[in-house]
Amino acid sequence: MKYLLILCLIIIIILASKIIAMRMSIKELRKDYEERAKLRSNTLLTVSSRDKEVRLLAKAMNNTLEKLRDSYNRYELGDREIKSVITNISHDLRTPLTAISGYLELAERKEKSPELEKYLDVIKGRTEHMKKLTEELFEYSIITGGEINEEKQDVNVNKVLEDCIMNYYPALKKRGITPIIEITDEKIIRNLYPTYVERIMNNLISNAIKYSDGDFDITLTDDGRLRVANTSEELSTVDVNKLFDRFFTVQNARKNSTGLGLSIVKIFAERMDCSVDASYTDGKIIIEIGF
Known part of the structure; x- marks a missing residue:
């Protein structure tokens, strides 16, 4: 009986040691995996474990890492190619x-019939x-490349907000929108990229005019x-969640938009924290x- 107890104790100690060793190996493997997943490394x-199952687990994780890296590299290469093409x-x-714009200006100076004038107005508008659209696509390809030129x-x-609102007054008037404007008298001075701030405000106002059913409120606290x-x-909660996505547009505004306006707003805002x-x-x- 005594020898049986000693044998059981030895078995328990061996099993406990094996379990502890496996736990340490799995812990080591997990930390190593987390580090490898973050780094752009081919390692x-x-x-260190000699356990067959632990080594098979490491092999399976390595296979997954290699597939993830291949997929990421293909995505990154494709993303760069798309940006380059755009x-x-x-x-x-x-x-x-x-x-075309230059020739249209020349044509507008000539004598023309009412019908021809109508055609030229359509061509000029288009x-x-x-x-x-071309400027937006060009700008988007540049900003997503990570370049900051100021x-x-x-x-x-x-001041920037007031200037932007003034610039859009003709568009607001054309839509028959009377804006409700509340701008604090407190000077809001922030250390930011001036061009980014201006573009954010322009895009926000342009987007509001585009989607508005006839009203427009803008406030600076x-x-x-x-x-x-x-x-x-026309918008829903689902649409709102997608408005900042690249190239997303709602049906009624699709013909007038690339869907880049609010995507650019988000990119610029995040770059300025x-x-x-x-x-x-x-x-x-x-x-x-x-801000």
Whole structure:
């Protein structure tokens, strides 16, 4: 009986030691895997354990790592190629569009019939639209490449917002929209990229006008929070969650948009560590930027 107890104790100690060793090996494997998954490295997992199952687990994890790296490399290469194609196409389109605009200006100076004038107005409108789309595509390909071509500086957010609103007054008037504007008297000075701030505001206002059912509210609070709101029955909660996605458009605005406006807003805001929020309540879309 005594020998049996000693034998059982030895077996228990051996099994406990084996379990502890396996736990340590699995822990080591997990940490190694987490590190390898973060790094762009071709090194694979190593394991010190002699246990067959642990070594098979390490082999399976290495196979998964290799597949993940291959997929990531293909994605990164494809992403770079797409950006390059967009940049080249948009750049190539700028030259003929500029030439078309020049010839249209010359044509407008000539005597023409009412019918021809109507045709020229249509051509001019479509040309301007193409120029805008081309500029957006070109800009998007550049900004997603990670390039920042200016230094941060103190920006008067109030002043930039006021200027942007003034620039869009003709578009607001054309849509018959009377904006409700509330801009704090407190000067909001932030260390930001001036071009980014201006583009964020332009895109937000342009987007609001595009989707609005006839109203437009814009507010800048004392704590530097910009709030743009407008009624839009065409949008839903699902749509709002997708508005910042690349190339997303809703049906009624698709013909006038690349779907890049709010995507660019998000990219620029995040590069300046500014918060971006969107919500949809009682038929009204509200987008907020925290400067």
